Amino acid sequence: MQVLKKILWVLFILPVVLGGVFGGGYLFYLWQEADKDIQSVVDYRPNLTTKIVDTKGRLIANLYDKEFRIYTHFNEIPPRMVEALLAVEDTLFFEHNGVNLDAILRAFIKNLRNQKYAEGGSTLTQQLVKNMLLTRAKTLDRKLKEIVLSLKLERVLSKEQILERYFNQTFFGHGFYGIKTAALGYFKKPLALLSLKEIAMLVALPRAPSFYDPTRRLEFSLARANGIIKRMYDLGWISQKEMDVALNEVPKVYHTTTTQNVAPYVVDEVVRILGFLPDLKTGGYTIKLYVDLDYQKFARDSLKLGYKNMLKQLREQEDSTLNGAMVVTDVKSGHILALVGGVDHNKSAFNRATQAKRQLGSAVKPFIYQIAFDNGLSSASLIPDVARSFNNRNGTIPKKRHWRPRNYNRKVNGLVTLKDALTHSLNLATINLVDYVGFDTIYRDLSSFGFEDLPKNMSIALGSFGISPLEASMQYSLFSNYGSIVEPTLIESVTDARGQDKPLRLMTPKNILSQAQAFLTLSVLKNVVEKGTGHRAQVPGLEIAGKTGTSNNYVDAWFCGFSPSLQAIVWFGRDDNTSIGQAMTGGVVAAPVFGDFMKKVLKFDPNLKRHFDVPEDVVVQHINGETYYTIKGTVIPQQSQSTSPLLF
Structure with missing residues (x-):
C-alpha cells in the first residue's frame, strides 16, 4: 500500500503540485511585469497621418509612413457605432473586468468539439492587447499573457479609453487604420454622418478585413452588416423600423487611394521644405497651403494643352524629353496659388518648377x-x-x-x-x-x-544664365509688385496633432524701387502683350503685362507675365537640353498657355482686378x-x- 501511494504521488500528485507552483509563479511573474508591458497602451501615441490641405481647407494629399491613420477621440464616435461593435464582438464589454470567463469556457468547449482552434472567446480588451502587445500565435502561453495584460489594463484605463484605443488602432482593410480613416476612405463621410448600415459594414471589417472589404466583396460586406443589424435588434438596441431601413440600404462605396494626392508636384515640394520635421509622416500634422485647387487645376490643364499643341506643331505623337512647368502667385503677397512641375508626374517626378535651372x-x-x-x-x-x-x-x-x-x-x-x-x-x-x-x-x-x-x-543681356521658374517668379515680382521683391511662399501654417502651430519663417518683401520707377518698365511690358512678342497672352477685358523669353537655338521657351492681381511663369523645354524645335519661341508656345490660364481664372472669378494702378x-x-x-x-x-x- 505504501508503495502504491508513492507511485500515485510520483505519477499524479507531484506533477499537479509542481505545475501549480510553477504555474502560479509564472502568473505572478506575468502580473508583475504587466505594468511595464501595458505602458505603450496607456501612453498611446500611434503613427498619425499628416494632411495637406489647400487654402480653402480641401484635401490635397495624405502623408504617412506605414499606417494610414486619422485619430478620433471617443466623444466623436457615435453611440450607435459602439453598440454595433459590442453587438458583434463583446456584448458584455461594460460588465466584465477585461476577461469574459463564460466566453472563454464556451470557446474552449467548441474547440474541443471541433478538435481545432475555432474560437478564442476574446473580449475587446483582449483583442486590443493582442494587436498592440502580442503576436497572433495560437498558444497557451500567449493566451495567458493576453488574459493577465487585459486584467491589468482594465485597472488603469476606463472602458471609454479602451474603446478609443481600439477604434484608432484597429486595421479596417484597404490600408485604413482607425475607424475615422475607414469612414472617410470607404464612404467619404465623417463619423457623425454615417448611416446604421455603413456603421455595421465598418465594424464587420476587423474580423476579416480583406474578405469583407466592400470595394472588392460588396455582397459579403452587406451580408455581414445585415447580421450585425439583426443582432442589434435581437438585443433590443434598435427598433424594428431602424432594422428594416438599414437592411434595405446599399450604401455607395468609394474606391479611394490612401494618399489621395491630387497635386503631386506641390506635395513633393512640401515634403522637401518640411524635411526638417522627423515625424512629418507620422505626427498627424495639418499643413495648410496657399495653393488653391481650382487654380491648380487650371494651371495643370493649361500646361497640358500647351504641351499637346506643341506636339501638333512639331508633328510628334509624344516625346518623353519635352516638358514644362508653371508657377502662379499672388502679386502682392507672393503666395503660391498653383505649382505644376511637369506635364505628367506619373512619368516623371522631377519638379521642373523648383529644381530645373534653365536659361532665362x-x-x-x-x-x-x-x-x-x-x-x-x-x-x-x-x-x-x-x-x-x-x-x-x-x-x-x-x-x-x-x-x-x-x-x-x-x-x-x-x-x-x-x-x-x-x-x-x-x-x-x-x-x-x-x-x-x-x-x-x-x-x-x-x-x-x-x-x-x-x-x-555681355551674354547676360540675352539671359545666358540658369534660373528655375520658381526663382523667376520671385524676380518678376519686382514689376508685378511695383518695386518690391517678394519670395514665393507655399505653406500658410503647420499645426501638430495637439493643435499647436509650428513657427514658420516669415517672408518680408525686399524694397528695391519706388512704385513709380517700377511702373516705367511695367508700362512697357503691357505694350509687349498688346503689340509685341507676347501678344498671344492677351485676355480680352484684362490688362496683362509680361515678357517672352527664348534661349539660344530654341532650347528654352518662357513667358513671364502678370495681371493686376496674379502672376504666372510658364516654361517649356526638353529635359536633355536639346532644341524644342525650329521657331518654338516663348511667344509661340508659352504665352498662349498664360492666356489660356488667365481666361479660365477670369471666368471662374469675374471680379478679378482688371486694370493696373498708375502711381x-x-x-x-x-x-x-x-x-x-x-x-x-x-x-x-x-x-x-x-x-x-x-x-x-
Whole structure:
C-alpha cells in the first residue's frame, strides 16, 4: 500500500503540485511585469497621418509612413457605432473586468468539439492587447499573457479609453487604420454622418478585413452588416423600423487611394521644405497651403494643352524629353496659388518648377531696361539696333573667337526707342544698351535684384544664365509688385496633432524701387502683350503685362507675365537640353498657355482686378503719336528735337 501511494504521488500528485507552483509563479511573474508591458497602451501615441490641405481647407494629399491613420477621440464616435461593435464582438464589454470567463469556457468547449482552434472567446480588451502587445500565435502561453495584460489594463484605463484605443488602432482593410480613416476612405463621410448600415459594414471589417472589404466583396460586406443589424435588434438596441431601413440600404462605396494626392508636384515640394520635421509622416500634422485647387487645376490643364499643341506643331505623337512647368502667385503677397512641375508626374517626378535651372533668355531684358531707366534714360530714349561683334575670350560661344549676336528676324532697325526695343525683344538694341549703361552697372544691379551665378560677359543681356521658374517668379515680382521683391511662399501654417502651430519663417518683401520707377518698365511690358512678342497672352477685358523669353537655338521657351492681381511663369523645354524645335519661341508656345490660364481664372472669378494702378508720381506724355510714361518732374525731349541720340 505504501508503495502504491508513492507511485500515485510520483505519477499524479507531484506533477499537479509542481505545475501549480510553477504555474502560479509564472502568473505572478506575468502580473508583475504587466505594468511595464501595458505602458505603450496607456501612453498611446500611434503613427498619425499628416494632411495637406489647400487654402480653402480641401484635401490635397495624405502623408504617412506605414499606417494610414486619422485619430478620433471617443466623444466623436457615435453611440450607435459602439453598440454595433459590442453587438458583434463583446456584448458584455461594460460588465466584465477585461476577461469574459463564460466566453472563454464556451470557446474552449467548441474547440474541443471541433478538435481545432475555432474560437478564442476574446473580449475587446483582449483583442486590443493582442494587436498592440502580442503576436497572433495560437498558444497557451500567449493566451495567458493576453488574459493577465487585459486584467491589468482594465485597472488603469476606463472602458471609454479602451474603446478609443481600439477604434484608432484597429486595421479596417484597404490600408485604413482607425475607424475615422475607414469612414472617410470607404464612404467619404465623417463619423457623425454615417448611416446604421455603413456603421455595421465598418465594424464587420476587423474580423476579416480583406474578405469583407466592400470595394472588392460588396455582397459579403452587406451580408455581414445585415447580421450585425439583426443582432442589434435581437438585443433590443434598435427598433424594428431602424432594422428594416438599414437592411434595405446599399450604401455607395468609394474606391479611394490612401494618399489621395491630387497635386503631386506641390506635395513633393512640401515634403522637401518640411524635411526638417522627423515625424512629418507620422505626427498627424495639418499643413495648410496657399495653393488653391481650382487654380491648380487650371494651371495643370493649361500646361497640358500647351504641351499637346506643341506636339501638333512639331508633328510628334509624344516625346518623353519635352516638358514644362508653371508657377502662379499672388502679386502682392507672393503666395503660391498653383505649382505644376511637369506635364505628367506619373512619368516623371522631377519638379521642373523648383529644381530645373534653365536659361532665362530674353525674359531677362525687362531688368536690364529697368536699370537703364534707373540711370536716367526713359522709354522714349533712342538706342541703335545695329550689329556688334564681341571678343569671345571668356568662351561665351564654344569654338568661336568672336560673338556676333543678332536679332530673331536677322534684321537691324537703326535707331529705336527703348519702348520698341523691349516690346519687340530686339537683341542688338539690348546689347548696345548694356554697353551704353555700362556692363559693370548692369552686372551689379542684376546681382542686387537677386540674380545669381551671372556670367561676367555681355551674354547676360540675352539671359545666358540658369534660373528655375520658381526663382523667376520671385524676380518678376519686382514689376508685378511695383518695386518690391517678394519670395514665393507655399505653406500658410503647420499645426501638430495637439493643435499647436509650428513657427514658420516669415517672408518680408525686399524694397528695391519706388512704385513709380517700377511702373516705367511695367508700362512697357503691357505694350509687349498688346503689340509685341507676347501678344498671344492677351485676355480680352484684362490688362496683362509680361515678357517672352527664348534661349539660344530654341532650347528654352518662357513667358513671364502678370495681371493686376496674379502672376504666372510658364516654361517649356526638353529635359536633355536639346532644341524644342525650329521657331518654338516663348511667344509661340508659352504665352498662349498664360492666356489660356488667365481666361479660365477670369471666368471662374469675374471680379478679378482688371486694370493696373498708375502711381501718383507717374505722368503720361505723348510723342509722335506714342504714349510714354515718366516720373513727375522729368521731361522727355521730343524725338524730332533730339540732337544727341544714343550712338556708339
